[in-house]
Amino acid sequence: MPTRLPLQLLRYALVLGAVAITLIPTLWMASMAFKPIPEWTASGAALRWWPENPTLDNFRFIFGGSTSELLVSLDRTAWRPILASLLASTFGTLLAMVCGTAAAYAVSRFRAGGNLPLSLIQLRIFPPMAVLIPVMIMWTFLDLTDTWYGLALIYGIVTLPFAFWLMKTFFDEMPREIEEAALVEGCSRLRVFLKITFPMMLAPFASSALFVFILNWSDYLIALLLTTKDWVTIPVYMASLSSSMTGQLYGAKAALGLIAALPPVILGIAIQRYLVRGLTFGALKQ
Amino acid sequence: MTPEAMTPEAMTAKAAMSDPLPASARRSHTPPESPLEAEGRRLGFLMALPTQLLLVFIVVFPLLMQLYISLTAWTPLYGQNWTQAWQSWNWFENYAEVMQDGRFWSALWRTFLVIIVCVPAQFLLGLGLAILFVENFPGKRVFYSVLLTPMMVVPAVAGYMFFMLFQSGGPINGILSDLTGLNVTTAWLSDPSLALAAVMIADIWQWTPLMFLILLAGLIGVPEDQLKAATLLGASWWQRFRTIMLPRIRTVIVIALVIRTVEIFKIFDNLYIMTGGGPGVSTETISVYIYKVTLQNLEWSYVATVALIILVSLSVVTAFGLKLMDRR
Numbered sequence: 083m084p085t086r087l088p089l090q091l092l093r094y095a096l097v098l099g100a101v102a103i104t105l106i107p108t109l110w111m112a113s114m115a116f117k118p119i120p121e122w123t124a125s126g127a128a129l130r131w132w133p134e135n136p137t138l139d140n141f142r143f144i145f146g147g148s149t150s151e152l153l154v155s156l157d158r159t160a161w162r163p164i165l166a167s168l169l170a171s172t173f174g175t176l177l178a179m180v181c182g183t184a185a186a187y188a189v190s191r192f193r194a195g196g197n198l199p200l201s202l203i204q205l206r207i208f209p210p211m212a213v214l215i216p217v218m219i220m221w222t223f224l225d226l227t228d229t230w231y232g233l234a235l236i237y238g239i240v241t242l243p244f245a246f247w248l249m250k251t252f253f254d255e256m257p258r259e260i261e262e263a264a265l266v267e268g269c270s271r272l273r274v275f276l277k278i279t280f281p282m283m284l285a286p287f288a289s290s291a292l293f294v295f296i297l298n299w300s301d302y303l304i305a306l307l308l309t310t311k312d313w314v315t316i317p318v319y320m321a322s323l324s325s326s327m328t329g330q331l332y333g334a335k336a337a338l339g340l341i342a343a344l345p346p347v348i349l350g351i352a353i354q355r356y357l358v359r360g361l362t363f364g365a366l367k368q
Numbered sequence: 369m370t371p372e373a374m375t376p377e378a379m380t381a382k383a384a385m386s387d388p389l390p391a392s393a394r395r396s397h398t399p400p401e402s403p404l405e406a407e408g409r410r411l412g413f414l415m416a417l418p419t420q421l422l423l424v425f426i427v428v429f430p431l432l433m434q435l436y437i438s439l440t441a442w443t444p445l446y447g448q449n450w451t452q453a454w455q456s457w458n459w460f461e462n463y464a465e466v467m468q469d470g471r472f473w474s475a476l477w478r479t480f481l482v483i484i485v486c487v488p489a490q491f492l493l494g495l496g497l498a499i500l501f502v503e504n505f506p507g508k509r510v511f512y513s514v515l516l517t518p519m520m521v522v523p524a525v526a527g528y529m530f531f532m533l534f535q536s537g538g539p540i541n542g543i544l545s546d547l548t549g550l551n552v553t554t555a556w557l558s559d560p561s562l563a564l565a566a567v568m569i570a571d572i573w574q575w576t577p578l579m580f581l582i583l584l585a586g587l588i589g590v591p592e593d594q595l596k597a598a599t600l601l602g603a604s605w606w607q608r609f610r611t612i613m614l615p616r617i618r619t620v621i622v623i624a625l626v627i628r629t630v631e632i633f634k635i636f637d638n639l640y641i642m643t644g645g646g647p648g649v650s651t652e653t654i655s656v657y658i659y660k661v662t663l664q665n666l667e668w669s670y671v672a673t674v675a676l677i678i679l680v681s682l683s684v685v686t687a688f689g690l691k692l693m694d695r696r
Contacts, residue, residue, distance in 0.1 A: 094505075097511050104517060105517075107526070107533055108521065110533060111529045114532060125553075126551065129538075129542045131539070182419065184418060187415055188414075189416065192409060192412025193412070194409070194415070198416060198419060198423075202419075202423075205423065205426070207686050208679060209682075211634070211659065212676075213426070214658065214675065216430030216434050220429070220430065236426075239426045271404070300522045302524035302637040316522075320524070332532060339525040343525045346522060349520075350517075350519075354516065361578060361581070
């Protein structure tokens, strides 16, 4: 259906408008990350979309702890929170993917697990806030508070529903003839899964893992509750970056925000194909 | 007697006649489980086990603990272990208190207000964008990727972006000043009547792409030949949309709306970074309320009660909803 020219132009106008609105907040933060201190709060006529004197000071400040421009220095630099985010998200993803994949295979092939699929959806619907008190007590009791593995454990559980449902749709779609042929050959069921099914599922598995990683990396609330000092993650650390002497450290926070925002955006574009499936629990496959 | 007219009793009687064995013995008539099936059952059980255990660990145990604590006046303030909470047993006092807690109810109402505004806004904007993207046009793929980026931004970081944008000397006022020619210096986030609007705008910015993504996936699935046939028959765009597209994507719409409603009910990260629930309690949603009461007042038995009430109500609603969806 060829669209008439005025309509085509209208489409471009609307799409470009949406693109502008989409990009402005991110660009403002990116621009702020390279602004020197005097430009942080410049307002009114002095408001600039681009840094007039671009600088890397903000990055030096969060990684080095101090700059010549600012009187304050940080007692903790961004390295440790970045490590915390990486460790907790990676191992949380690993836990969710291993348990979720195994359970998805069990449900898809052997109809095991009973109510498991629906229970996992309910787990996703519950607000984390609503089990906050028991989880805080349990984590203290198990000595998991303020550790990267304690955080990884809860991340793994929280994202388990996504791992399970994603992998289940992939297993459901996979033709069974190959597995059946191997069974006829005398392979054990476990061997069939490990040597035939799983290797065929590597690409979907990797995409699902990236999806789950993005979710874990994006967490703020859980880390806010379960870490206090040593293993705070990037968002928690970022929120704590302000001092009574300078007020908001706009540029430093923006630099950190940029670092936090980049990995999910890049990974998200890489797995675009699976986003619909992941976000709708496999109800839509596109 | 025709088969249609048979009563259930008659059918049972007939079945019993043709099958002289008693019911218990009949069960063994089903073919015995093959070794392969038995192996599958065992493996299935073992593979589902870790997930089952994690669910028990995070759902059953915490719920029981929560129920127990909610019936007491326990607080961690005096160093007493939660297992000793029975010493301050007070039956349903906490529950009675929740019913009269104005701050709780207004937080709940505010949460619904955010849902009522944001979900339809995100839906309509997302649907509009999706309609623009149904047909091919040059640059479509790039624009598509760009439009999806907001939902991949860490919500806490998105909260910080909008915190900067809504400063009184920030770029939003800058743009408004340029457009109106006046010097706009609205303090969005410290104005109780505007702060919630700012939070809503941030949420709409971040999550409209999700609606767009899901609805576009639905629209692309609409068979093209039907649309072409309708066009040939002289159907206008609106008629095609209403009679062919809309019915085909009804399920997709429901899924998208449900996902956003559930997620906004939990709203915390972006909101808390932007306003911290303030000024005062003017942007306090249910999650922020629970967080603040937990950390500031340390009335943990009371928080447990609030949390349990929310969990139970949500369970009822979702169990009902899932059943409805299942029947479809």
